[in-house]
Amino acid sequence: MARAATTADAFNAVAEPRRRQILDVLVEGERSVTDLVEVLPVSQPQVSKHLKVLKEVGLVRSRSVGRQRLYRLNAIALRPIHEWVKEYERHWSERLDRLDGYLDELQRKDQG
Amino acid sequence: MARAATTADAFNAVAEPRRRQILDVLVEGERSVTDLVEVLPVSQPQVSKHLKVLKEVGLVRSRSVGRQRLYRLNAIALRPIHEWVKEYERHWSERLDRLDGYLDELQRKDQG
DNA sequence: TTGATATATTCGCATATAGGTATGTATTAT
DNA sequence: ATAATACATACCTATATGCGAATATATCAA
Numbered sequence: 001m002a003r004a005a006t007t008a009d010a011f012n013a014v015a016e017p018r019r020r021q022i023l024d025v026l027v028e029g030e031r032s033v034t035d036l037v038e039v040l041p042v043s044q045p046q047v048s049k050h051l052k053v054l055k056e057v058g059l060v061r062s063r064s065v066g067r068q069r070l071y072r073l074n075a076i077a078l079r080p081i082h083e084w085v086k087e088y089e090r091h092w093s094e095r096l097d098r099l100d101g102y103l104d105e106l107q108r109k110d111q112g
Numbered sequence: 113m114a115r116a117a118t119t120a121d122a123f124n125a126v127a128e129p130r131r132r133q134i135l136d137v138l139v140e141g142e143r144s145v146t147d148l149v150e151v152l153p154v155s156q157p158q159v160s161k162h163l164k165v166l167k168e169v170g171l172v173r174s175r176s177v178g179r180q181r182l183y184r185l186n187a188i189a190l191r192p193i194h195e196w197v198k199e200y201e202r203h204w205s206e207r208l209d210r211l212d213g214y215l216d217e218l219q220r221k222d223q224g
Numbered sequence: 225t226t227g228a229t230a231t232a233t234t235c236g237c238a239t240a241t242a243g244g245t246a247t248g249t250a251t252t253a254t
Numbered sequence: 255a256t257a258a259t260a261c262a263t264a265c266c267t268a269t270a271t272g273c274g275a276a277t278a279t280a281t282c283a284a
Contacts, residue, residue, distance in 0.1 A: 002239035003115065003271045004128065015127040016116065016242080020196065027200060033261055046243065048262055067251040067260045075203030082201060084132065085194045088139060091187030114269035115241045128272080145231055158273065160232055179230045179281040 007056040010077050014059070018042055019050050026060060026073040033069055119168040122189050126171070130154055131162050138172060138185040145181055 006012050014020055018040070025031055025039055033051065037044045051071055054060040058077040062069050118124050126132055130152070137143055137151055145163070149156045163183055166172040170189040174181050 001237090001272045001274095003118070003241080005240070006115070006242095011129075011132075012127045015124045017123075018242085020123075023200075027203065034259095043244075044261070045245085045263080049242080052262085064250095069261065073200075073203060075200045078197055078200045079204060081193065082197045085190055085197060088135075088185075088187045088190045089194060091139065091185060092191060113242045113244095113267090115271080117270070118272095130272085146229090155274075156231070157233080157275085161272080164232085176281095181231065 006053050010057050010059060010081055013053050013057040014078070014081065016050070016053075018046070019054055022047070022050055022054065023059065023073060026071060027075070030070045030072040033071070036071075118165050122169050122171060122193055125165050125169040126190070126193065128162070128165075130158070131166055131171075134159070134162055134166065135171065135185060138183060139187070142182045142184040145183070148183075 004012050006016065014023070021040055021042075022036060025036060031039075033044065033047055036042075036047050036051075040047065042050070051060060051062075055062065055071075058074055060071045061074050062071045064070075116124050118128065126135070133152055133154075134148060137148060143151075145156065145159055148154075148159050148163075152159065154162070163172060163174070167174065167183075170186055172183045173186050174183045176182075
């Protein structure tokens with residue numbers, strides 16, 4: 001078996017930095033493909049392909065205006081990621097970090 | 113070019129559901145490889161391989177105790193994901209969702 | 225030393241990727 | 255009709271993936 005498809009879910013779609021970049025632009029408002037090409041260091045075909053992936057997982061929606069296609073963010077599709085990662089937030093508090101440091105040190109003493 | 117390596121960053125490492133499952137167990141405390149194999153529907157070699165990926169991106173740390181290797185979460189490595197996705201949270205408020213619904217409807221009327 | 229337990233690594237496979245380049249398809253303008 | 259603009263799709267390549275199966279390595283037990 002290979003890796004899960006980029007279109008499998010938001011986690012996979014967003015793993016690609018370019019696609020996060022695109023979302024980072026769209027969060028400011030609707031943009032045409034050309035707009036995105038102008039702002040990002042990505043070719044037009046690549047932008048279109050990335051948008052297709054983002055659309056398949058519901059992260060963006062589009063509408064046609066003349067010969068333009070305007071894409072906009074559908075942020076709620078990011079919610080599963082937020083919900084998942086949120087549970088871990090309390091674990092990077094300073095207290096737990098210190099415990100980790102302590103365990104690392106024990107390890108070093110045992111084997112180093 | 114191919115897809116970015118799973119070990120490229122936390123985003124890519126965590127895109128794989130099995131690895132999220134592993135973290136979901138480790139969030140409750142340190143576990144040996146065997147512990148994880150018993151709890152998850154994954155073979156031992158696969159668990160070891162997933163742990164290797166997680167370790168390479170700093171999401172877990174390990175220490176040896178006898179012939180066991182105990183893995184523990186290093187949650188702070190998830191912070192970049194949280195920081196990124198957090199910015200989008202306000203965008204899935206009800207008001208913006210309704211605007212999206214409205215735009216979708218316009219689109220349907222224009223072209224459907 | 226021999227065997228058992230715990231974990232890691234290797235090998236083979238099918239698969240889908242991101243990017244480049246080229247081309248197709250609407251839509252508008254002349 | 256023709257050309258130009260805006261966008262999508264097809265084709266190619268290199269790459270690394272996740273899984274299964276087998277094997278290697280380390281540690282402890284008898």
